[in-house]
Amino acid sequence: MKLYTLTLNEARNLLQKKEITSTELTRAVLDRIRETDDGIGAYLTVTEEKALKAAEKADLRIAAGTAAPLTGIPLAVKDVLCTRGIRTTCGSKILENFIPPYNAMVIERILEEDGVILGKTNMDEFAMGSSNEHSAFKLCRNPWDRTRIPGGSSGGSAAAVAADMCIGALGTDTGGSIRQPASHCGVVGLKPTYGRVSRYGLVAFASSLDQIGPLAKSVPDAALLMNLIAGHDPRDSTSVPEPVPDYSGFLEEGLQGLRVGIPREYFEIQGLDPDVEKAVRGAIETIEKLGAVQVPVSLPNTKYVVAVYYVIAPCEASSNLARYDGVRYGFRNDSGAGLLPMYCSTRSKGFGPEVQRRIIIGTYSLSAGYYDAYYGKASQVRTLIREDFNNALKGCDAILAPVAPSPAFPIGEKTDDPLNMYLSDIFTLSANLAGIPGISVPCGFSGEGLPIGLQILGRHFDEGILLKIAYNYEKATDYSLKKPEISPGK
Numbered sequence: 001m002k003l004y005t006l007t008l009n010e011a012r013n014l015l016q017k018k019e020i021t022s023t024e025l026t027r028a029v030l031d032r033i034r035e036t037d038d039g040i041g042a043y044l045t046v047t048e049e050k051a052l053k054a055a056e057k058a059d060l061r062i063a064a065g066t067a068a069p070l071t072g073i074p075l076a077v078k079d080v081l082c083t084r085g086i087r088t089t090c091g092s093k094i095l096e097n098f099i100p101p102y103n104a105m106v107i108e109r110i111l112e113e114d115g116v117i118l119g120k121t122n123m124d125e126f127a128m129g130s131s132n133e134h135s136a137f138k139l140c141r142n143p144w145d146r147t148r149i150p151g152g153s154s155g156g157s158a159a160a161v162a163a164d165m166c167i168g169a170l171g172t173d174t175g176g177s178i179r180q181p182a183s184h185c186g187v188v189g190l191k192p193t194y195g196r197v198s199r200y201g202l203v204a205f206a207s208s209l210d211q212i213g214p215l216a217k218s219v220p221d222a223a224l225l226m227n228l229i230a231g232h233d234p235r236d237s238t239s240v241p242e243p244v245p246d247y248s249g250f251l252e253e254g255l256q257g258l259r260v261g262i263p264r265e266y267f268e269i270q271g272l273d274p275d276v277e278k279a280v281r282g283a284i285e286t287i288e289k290l291g292a293v294q295v296p297v298s299l300p301n302t303k304y305v306v307a308v309y310y311v312i313a314p315c316e317a318s319s320n321l322a323r324y325d326g327v328r329y330g331f332r333n334d335s336g337a338g339l340l341p342m343y344c345s346t347r348s349k350g351f352g353p354e355v356q357r358r359i360i361i362g363t364y365s366l367s368a369g370y371y372d373a374y375y376g377k378a379s380q381v382r383t384l385i386r387e388d389f390n391n392a393l394k395g396c397d398a399i400l401a402p403v404a405p406s407p408a409f410p411i412g413e414k415t416d417d418p419l420n421m422y423l424s425d426i427f428t429l430s431a432n433l434a435g436i437p438g439i440s441v442p443c444g445f446s447g448e449g450l451p452i453g454l455q456i457l458g459r460h461f462d463e464g465i466l467l468k469i470a471y472n473y474e475k476a477t478d479y480s481l482k483k484p485e486i487s488p489g490k
């Protein structure tokens with residue numbers, strides 16, 4: 001048996017029955033990374049030595065009989081999460097050498113359970129992007145077809161899960177960055193309700209939209225990771241003091257009588273790929289056969305979603321990114337001409353073109369005289385989008401939809417056309433604007449053999465219902481079990 005192919009739940013069972021050790025498992029995954037990642041580019045940093053030490057420590061804990069669910073499990077984390085003593089670049093030159101003095105809350109949780117951190121995964125710079133092509137360091141390729149993007153911005157985490165270069169991973173989702181790469185790489189990805197997981201130590205992109213969540217090989221694996229990371233944290237003022245259920249507990253329930261909403265507007269979008277439509281409609285039928293009842297729903301403000309998001313997210317980003325001035329963090333470009341020229345050249349050389357574009361859009365939209373017309377108006381329409389979901393979810397328990405209009409596109413296809421890239425986020429942005437949870441679960445393949453995901457959206461704090469639907473569907477199909485064929489090397 002190849003240990004790196006194990007799911008998180010399988011690995012957990014074998015570890016706890018002492019049939020394998022965390023050291024064996026961690027070595028197997030590190031070897032896999034060494035053999036495979038040159039041709040993929042999922043990791044920006046691999047912390048081999050630290051990982052092996054953590055595995056040793058986990059083995060002692062398992063031997064002592066005090067193991068927690070994640071003890072000894074090798075995990076990958078997106079390079080936007082602060083890791084004490086480990087470089088955290090955010091995919092940006094401006095943080096190329098930044099070594100955080102503290103851990104993000106989710107990292108603390110992994111370490112408390114003696115989980116094993118393998119390294120930091122590739123991403124679009126500051127999580128801005130849908131293809132991972134905006135990483136300042138290197139491309140990340142889709143393990144199913146290396147000429148294609150893995151999705152973004154958590155492309156590295158999704159590719160690492162798909163190519164068995166970790167047992168599970170964490171990503172972040174501001175407008176789809178967990179769900180869309182999960183869909184493109186054929187893995188499970190869950191964006192929790194806004195406030196469910198602490199953002200403490202997550203490098204901010206758009207603070208009212210950002211959430212951390214799991215990318216996993218199966219739905220039960222995603223549930224276990226949710227158990228680990230969900231919960232209140234006083235260090236994040238938007239973290240909600242709601243009790244955390246046992247997410248694994250939802251998996252055994254059936255779908256009898258559950259009402260699933262089918263949003264009319266989502267299937268009328270121009271450019272919805274026929275293979276995607278077919279796979280998603282097929283998944284809806286399967287879910288109906290499993291006992292759920294379809295109800296038509298309407299999300300009338302869908303046509304404004306891209307415009308609203310691409311005002312609000314850049315506004316928040318321009319404000320959050322003001323802190324990178326060459327004085328306090330990372331990269332500095334100083335010609336000795338004074339403070340202002342130092343700020344300007346640091347920011348022009350440190351940030352890539354997409355980040356600069358967003359800072360300019362955001363600064364413009366927030367400036368006196370434009371604030372009401374852009375940010376103010378976008379915030380009002382955001383409320384309408386949230387109301388669309390509140391209304392739709394009164395008549396159903398969850399909404400079923402595509403994740404992205406097409407399967408993974410070829411590398412380079414949209415890089416010169418930012419608007420086209422933004423439009424590909426149409427189905428994922430609204431969950432962040434509304435603050436609701438969403439999951440992507442594999443639901444088929446395109447004619448060219450590229451994975452397609454089904455998106456399930458739910459009410460605030462109803463992650464359990466999403467996991468239940470996704471798991472019933474996953475059990476009834478075998479899409480999550482399919483793996484890309486990966487030849488070693490470049």
Ligand code: GLN
Nearest residue numbers: 127128129174175176177
């Ligand atoms: N693609 C979206 C953007 O570029 C979402 C990114 C994200 O979720 N981090 O803003």
